[in-house]
Amino acid sequence: MPRLNPKQPTQPPERGQILDREEYIEQAHLFELLHEQAGGQFPIQDLLEQLRHEVLATTRLPMAMEYMLTEVRHSGLLGPAMRQLAHYFTPFQTYLIDQSELDTGRFMMNTAFQIMRAEAEYRVETATPAGMFFYQFEVLCRNRLSYDRGLTAMSGDPIFDDRWSRWILGLRAQIGLVDFADLVFLVSEDYRKKLSAAGKPTEDKGPFLFGEKEGRIALANRRKDPLYLFSALQRHLGYPAVPKPEPAETTQELIPQMARRIERLEARIQLMEEERRASLDITKFYEQNKHRLNLPE
Structure with missing residues (x-):
């Protein structure tokens, strides 16, 4: 797993604000359309030119698309434009697009749009900080993205308060050294109750960010693959699942x-x-x- 880079900033990136529900609905619609058509015969600038007329004009998304379209025509990249729109797009969304635009080609833009669509739909359904954390962290695990840069981007999400941001930034030095289920359990209400029942002080522990159920599920999944923990949380607590890449269609080549x-x-x-x-x-x-x-x- 990637180690902590001492040159990385210790403070979270610029944090925007939680948008209105209509904004996330239109974002999910845009990312769904881009997911269906990206990677085809049309370049991204043509898609933005066409799809900007399909989103709701009463939201701020058309203005954001206008700026993105100008940047794509100039540099051919979406990431710099989204970084300038930090008040509208989250740092994690920008990080996904940046990774999809790398020359290595391991993480495809089509996959990034699919992940961002599911995330926007979850925000529409009154997302919680715990559910958003598990969703974004599972994205890093399944797609083998950098934990260091990914956690830094996650800490700047407006859904997380200062306690969450400080804890997420601290994870960069612990991931790979401490079992992930233990990290979750130690900041859960289940652990706090166990300490209180044993008569031990809790002032120097925490912060207790996760609920009692999250702590129990984490404790039951110690020393296991973190994907089992994510699956259990999705089954029992209804947390969103990360979209999995669809297998490539080979019928047209096979005939x-x-x-x-x-x-x-x-x-x-x-x-x-x-x-x-x-x-x-x-x-x-x-x-x-x-x-x-x-x-x-």
């Missing part, structure tokens, strides 16, 4: 391949029949006569 193989088989069967009838003329395979052949490429 032409099968057609070429059938043509080769027919040519071979024809040669075998001519040889069996002793009527095979091998002179047509000579270099000067190869133009007479009608074999598939």
